[in-house]
Amino acid sequence: MAKVKTQYICQNCGYNSPRYLGRCPNCGQWNTLVEERVETVNAQSTTRHSSTLTGIVAKPQRVKDIDAQKLPRVKTKLNELNRVLGGGIVPGSLILIGGDPGIGKSTLLLQVSGQLSDEGHSVLYVSGEESGAQIKMRAERLAVAGDDFYIxxxxxxxxxxxxxxxxxxxxxxxDSVQTMQATDVNSAIGSVSQIREVTAQLMQIAKSKNITIFVVGHVTKGGALAGPKILEHMVDTVLYFEGDLHHTYRILRAVKNRFGSTNELGIFEMRTAGLAEVKNPSEIFLEERLQDATGSAVVVSLEGTRPILVEIQALVTPTVFGNAQRTATGLNRNRVSLIMAVLEKRANLMLQNQDAYLKAAGGVKLDEPAIDLAIAIAIASSYRDKGTRPDDAFVGEVGLTGEIRRVSRIEQRVAEAAKLGFKRILVPKNNLQGWNPPADIEVVGVTTINEALRLALA
Known part of the structure; x- marks a missing residue:
């Protein structure tokens, strides 16, 4: 017979404590430990329960005896979603989609469900937050229907x-995992124990019946998925749906993917009729750029296999406090501080008494070494109050000694800049070997930060 005991479980990280604590010693959050009854069962009964759910008893096999076939992928009509998933939906996978309330998670999955149903696939949409009539109203607005689409x-x-x-x-x-309840767990809906058990049952269903399951997950105020961290470890793919509620653009990003890259990114636009794909996001990020503005530089960043042109803006002003401030939005603050130190030491820019505010325009987040040169150009442009040429782009990593180091996939970056009408691009000189640049764009190789500043701010 199962033994029942009481534990206090942190609703933020899943930490277990035999007594109540005001602050969780694992994650440091206050007032997150909730009393829950936990049933302890022996290993033999757990094995029988698992076998009953799946109907399959696993047996050890030699590696050479396993018939490994490449899993076929099912492509949706949303190419941006296919890109983030690594080429399409893998049958039998468990996919977790998280995001802020109202960002469009349910809208995305409702559209995908309708598209799959139109192509002859049977889809079951389980909702714990809305009634059938409410889902039907949104489905009519999105023009979603199908003979094998069940709500x-x-x-x-x-x-x-x-x-x-x-x-x-x-x-x-x-939709969503926080509203589902496992009857054999004596705890409140949405608790750590419930989420863990519900996810385990969904994983067993997906793997035993080869059913693809999409799971919607809520996020905390800090932007992390609500519930225990084991939730992300159990699923096959974790997608984050990001964006600003005051803007129409949404970014779908993979943070875990057992069947593809985690560096891919998909961009959508929220419209009245649902989410629409953004075919060329570079044009969106650059469409409001001022021609003669100072403190502006365009970088060709790489998100997975996709090159994206993003404007990096910098505002450098004399500080009015004792210590200069460094503020960055969409960029790594430590990277900005490092590049400013290099500019002060190697390019003789007196920045220690200057406040610096930097951002990546359009709400995108950039975190790769190739954006260093554009950050340095934007900071120097604002400090000297001298603008860059509107048809210039910059790619390169800045070293601590002031050298410009080579970056990856330079051919794709240069081709994307040429496609959008840029006439000149500054790249590391070592990247010019072994390929022929396009004829419609001037590719200039630079070796030091001083050489790059002289060419960009001439």
């Missing part, structure tokens, strides 16, 4: 499992 407002995992056994759908959407 099921339910929160009990026993009922959901029975419905999946009855319908045998190819795709299941759970």
């Amino acid at each position: 099921y407002p339910e929160t009990s995992m026993d009922s959901i499992r029975a419905t999946i056994d009855d319908l045998n759908p190819e795709y299941v959407v759970i």
